[in-house]
Amino acid sequence: MLKDNPSRALDRTELALLQLLQADGRLTNAELAQRTNVSPATCHRRTQRLFDEGYITGVRAMVDPHKVGLGALVMVGIVLDRSTPESFAAFEAAITKEASILDCDLVAGDFDYLLRIRVSDIADFNRFHTQKLISLPGVRQARTFFVIKEVKANAPMDF
Known part of the structure; x- marks a missing residue:
């Protein structure tokens, strides 16, 4: 049983499907069925x-980020000026509009948020930092x- 959904335990076939699709999301239904030893109809269902x-x-x-000109990965720890539900909501709403920000996580510790940002280079990050x-x-x-x-x-x- 997975931790998030205690209402239904996944069986061995479903867990195998999850692992196979994580490794290669392009597998066809026929390939998935063969690898999990079930019929294609059962696999699809x-x-x-x-x-x-x-x-x-x-x-x-x-x-590949380098192939599309986004070879620099930057992690940024953000501290907000206030720790209120309203300030978190305003920050989170603004963050979702920024395409350069790949991930934004509310964290415990020295920062309020930890961001993963993709940019072309340090100069590009400097522009993003200053302007946005x-x-x-x-x-x-x-x-x-x-x-x-x-x-x-x-x-x-791994589950």
Whole structure:
């Protein structure tokens, strides 16, 4: 049983489908059926149920950021000037409009939020920082960390 949905335990086939699709979202239904030892009709029905119940939230291609001119990855810790539901909501609403920001997580510790940002280079980040980041609602402090090397990214979950 997965932690988020205690109402229904996933069986071995459904867990295998999740792991296979995490590793390669382009697998056909026939390939999935063969690898899980079920009929194509059963495989399709089970995969559709995983989508319908929210276990699979989407399928997309992994794009090499260097090939599209976004080779710099920057992590930014944000501290807001106030810790109120209203200030969090205003910041979060503004963040969702910024395409350069890949991830935004509310965190415990030294920062309120941790951002992952993709830009072309340091100069591009400087422009983004000056024109957008520090003018977001409630931002008191932004601490920047340039990623030197991505050691592990977008790894599939193990369950």
